[in-house]
Amino acid sequence: MAQIKLGELLIKANVLQESQLKAALAEQSKWGGKLGEILVRMSLVSEDILVRALSKQLNIPAVNLDAVQVLPPHVRSKIPAQTARDFAVLPLQLRDDGKTLVVAVADPLNVRHLDELRAITKCRIVPNVAGRTSIARAYARLYEENAELAEADTNFKVMDAHGRTVIKNMRDGSSEQSSAPPRPSGGGAPAPAPAPARPSAAGVPSVRPAASGNPSELLKTVEEVQRKEVAALKAMVELLIEKGVFSREEYLAKVKR
Known part of the structure; x- marks a missing residue:
């Protein structure tokens, strides 16, 4: 059975209109990138809807990372922190006496990343799909101590x-x-409140x-x-x-x- 295209799946589910899909495809043709991420970036679908659509399209389980409260140290240590961040991946569970690792991934079709994970972990990789921002939230909560970002990132x-x-x-x-100007030395009236942010030369406030x-x-x-x-x-x-x-x-x- 042929795999239904993501755009067609979202249209059949009545969460996306054909005109919106055409706009997203034009954006993809112009700039490249994943269609699903473009749809989310253009606010045409939510990340949650995208995850459910990808799960159905690819026949891969979706995982709700907000419900994951604990990540055992021996599972977390299977994937280095930097790799987890770079690949947008999170280890979830070890099975088969440590031979199989279940992971949450934002891009389950990235064969290169999955191959590298197999080489790093020495495990068979079973992907579950999750949203990119959902993985980032879970990374901050589960990979770092005290449910915050690591000490190495405090100067981010x-x-x-x-x-x-x-x-x-x-x-x-x-x-x-x-680039804020220094405060004047000595006494006198307090410095005025900073003015509202102005757009930069590139048009970015x-x-x-x-x-x-x-x-x-x-x-x-x-x-x-x-x-x-x-x-x-x-x-x-x-x-x-x-x-x-x-x-x-x-x-x-x-x-x-």
Whole structure:
């Protein structure tokens, strides 16, 4: 039986219209990338709906990582932290006397990643599909001590288009603007409150997150910054293509490497 296409599956489920699918396919043709991730990025479907559709399309179990509260150390240690983060993968369970490892993955069709996981873990890999942001939340909660990001990540920074730090510390939610002017020395009136963020030259506004230590809220802030930076990058690439610096085919060939 032939595998039904993801777009057709979502249309049959009445969660996507044909015009929306055409818009997403045009975006994919122009910039490349996974159709499912493009649909989520364009806010045409939710990540939860995408996961359920992929599960049905690929006949792979879906896993609700928000319900996973404990990750045994011997399971967690099967995949190094950096690999788990880079591959958007999370080990879930060891079976068959440690010979089989069940993992949550955002891209279960990435054969190269699955092959590397087999080589690293020395296990047969059984993939379950989960959303990329769901895996990121679970990673922060389960892979790191105290349900937060690791000590190695406490100096993690998100920069805006001016090179200014938007988020300095993912653990306590502190933020800074690296280009902020120094306070005047001596007495006098207190310094005025900073002006609202202005759009940068690339059209991307500086984002000042709320001072919250909630990892999910910080993750949303990071995603918003990334969406704005991607939009600016696309506009820049489109301009370079129009100016004849390179062709769209050359660009797509480069990003597919």
